[in-house]
Amino acid sequence: MTESAIYALAAAFVMAISTIAPALGQGLTAKAAMEAIARQPDAAGNIRSTLIIAMALMEALTIYGLLIAFMIFSKIG
Numbered sequence: 001m002t003e004s005a006i007y008a009l010a011a012a013f014v015m016a017i018s019t020i021a022p023a024l025g026q027g028l029t030a031k032a033a034m035e036a037i038a039r040q041p042d043a044a045g046n047i048r049s050t051l052i053i054a055m056a057l058m059e060a061l062t063i064y065g066l067l068i069a070f071m072i073f074s075k076i077g
Contacts, residue, residue, distance in 0.1 A: 004076045011072040018065020022058040029054055 033051040037044045 007072055007076045011069040011076075014065055014069045014072060018062055018068070022062045025058050026055055029058070 029051065033047050036047050040047075
């Protein structure tokens with residue numbers, strides 16, 4: 001396997017992991033937030049604001065993975 005092929009596989013692996021892991025985390029977080037709102041409707045505002053902050057941080061992980069994949073991909077060629 002050539003060096004550029006290894007870099008391409010590494011970039012693909014980084015993108016796959018950095019996309020799948022936060023997506024699963026976001027799904028589980030949203031599920032837990034909906035269950036919490038169903039149990040305590042009065043706390044919906046606090047739960048929603050905390051949920052939005054948590055989702056933004058998880059989305060940042062995906063963007064960091066994309067940046068790392070671009071950095072690896074730039075080594076090809």
